Amino acid sequence: MDYLEGLNKSQRVAVEHIDGPIMVIAGAGSGKTRVLTYRIAHMMNRGIDSFNILALTFTNKAAREMKERISQIVGDQEAKNLAMGTFHSVFAKLLRYNAEKLGYPSNFTIYDTQDSRSLIKSVIKELKLDDKDYKPNSVHGRISSAKNNLISPEEYANNAEIVGEDRMSKRPLIYQIYKMYMDRCFKAGAMDFDDLLYQTNVLLRDFPEVLHHYQQKFRYILVDEYQDTNYSQYLIVKKLAAVYENICVVGDDAQSIYSFRGANIQNILNFKRDYPDFTLYKLEQNYRSTKTIVDAANSVIEKNQDQIKKNVWTDNNQGDKIRVIRCLTDNEEGKVITNSIYEIKQGQGLQYSDFAILYRTNAQSRSFEESLRKLNMPYKIYGGLSFYQRKEIKDLIAYFRLSANSNDEEALKRVINYPKRGIGNTTMEHIIIAAQQYDVSLWEVMSDFNRYPCNVNASAQKKISDFVRMMQSFTADLDRVPAFDLAQRIATTTGLLKTLHEDKTPEGVTRYENIQELLAGVKEFSIANKNSENNSLSDFLIDVALMTDADDESEDDKNKVTLMTIHASKGLEFPHVYVVGLEENLFPSQLSINSRTELEEERRLFYVAITRAEKNCTLSYVQSRFRFGQLITSESSRFIDEIDEQFLNFESTYSDKGTSGRSLNARRGLDSKFSNPAATGGLSGLSQRRLKKVNVNDISSTPSKSGGTTTDLKVGFNVMHDRFGKGRVTALEGTAPNQKATVFFPRVGNKTLILKFAKLEVLD
């Protein structure tokens, strides 16, 4: 049991205490993941069957990594049956086995946020409500929080307080929308994200034998990031653990940042109430960060009223002070931060992956992307518009979904007229009306006009019937044909592939390539699950629906600068962290500024951001930035003031001379702390030019053995070819002297060139 040796005393007791209810409060960087991993491995070493363990993590990636690590300790075979994943993915699978009990098909669709929103929108329209008052987004928020608190449409309608709130906000009929929305999801055989938890609760409530079965199966339950669970999740766990009470929850109240999604610190208190004889362990030693970072973070979080007192400390070095950089504009912020990354990377011989840029909102990524691109620095953005949210990907997936579940209304609406088939809005509106009249799904009307006569002319009916027949042929093959073959056939037969291939604009080419990539993903899935019985296209869909950006990290994403929101950075760590956009009304967000509890959540968010850093943390803010397409003047964030000043070092890209009269920060005396305007470098024309040059050298620093004029290229480079003109490198393969590059030339399309022969001039 040598793995126990690597643990400190408090970690070790938390690992070795297996039975009964346990709560572990784990400070940032205190080895929480380590404890969870070793705890599970230890349980298995002590003879507990992995079949009886349920471990709920916050991301699928975390689950995968933990499972891998456990396999290394106890062996693949032992770890095989471990139920480990996010609440959503674990219970989505559980629901698949039990869906029919609830009246859902076993291959129910999972509606993503877009689907939910679009359905809510059409419900609002059908109820003839004004979407100025009933904004789909906020109505969805209302419905979502009802579901997360397990309030059914009926309970919602009968709850005087809730309906009162809606009346006050001039949206008295939300209860009707809720009812109708749920009804429609049900008819479509679809569950939204919240349903995956809500319906699990219904299942465990209404089917005692099912509850009993899973109580026996999951005798040992572990929950990571417990502070971010909502009521619905809390109750699932409570029910499953009710018999054996072998439940271990791990969390940190100081890192609770998901209350907008219904997460509730109350769950920590509930735990104490539900299991009065529970054992509490605290992990307070931080192994991740320097003393400066730990102490600075502590000095911030202590401003919060709501918190469990703890003393996070570290034995690590003091380390550098936290830099505070002030810039004029958001574009300048982009340049300064990326230049700083470049200089530190070169100066210390680090990897790109040692750096992360963290921001409050996704929209802030733009200026950093631009600067990184200009300097040819590789980066990866997490969140924002992910691969699976791209239109072309969603289109093809919608075809998959509709093949697996004909009643999937959102998928149907998405693809019925794409590619163009001459089935327009008017036709679809008639179908929707008819479907409601007959109380059936759209698909049923469309597949049997004799039985459900409606106001659709003969030519449109014909087109629809053709479509229906095509879809039926896919459905028939769903369980007969391997996932990849069927996916390929769907992409071709529907005309999707052809339509995209005809589009020769760069965007069109990218879309086509994305489709190819999705198909490759299906193939990969087919291979990975070759021996499983869950390897059909509809099984692929469950995986895809709950997949996030972090989950499909490829190998070549490994050495890149990371750009993400602070929310997405939870649980991660980087040697060098840049927290940017520290301005009032941005961070803390404008919407949080009037409520203490929300402001405290922003502060916890800031705490999370700082504590991602191992060695170095840099904060930045700007004087004016573009928001809403308008230039906004901003003031530095109160959070900067909240850090004990002894940990800070102020740098500015400009001097106050000339601006001092107008500076908003003068009031708080922040201006006087900045010195030495040139110190950050990277802004004078000279310094910019120097950097750029250094960078080019870096790129060709691995000498090419090709002997040709072309040195090392990277994807994304702009190049010039004698015959094909200007182009952009989209892929590289092989190594010198046989290295090949795929280049997209706007004039002639994609070409794969052998670098040895092709005379490419690098333009960047």
Next chain:
DNA sequence: ATCAAGGCTTTTTTT
């Protein structure tokens, strides 16, 4: 039914 143009809202944060 389709397409282009112009106007409009939008931003927290995510499974």
Next chain:
DNA sequence: AAGCCTTGAT
């Protein structure tokens, strides 16, 4: 700044 929706012409 960008995507989405409405409008109006064909």
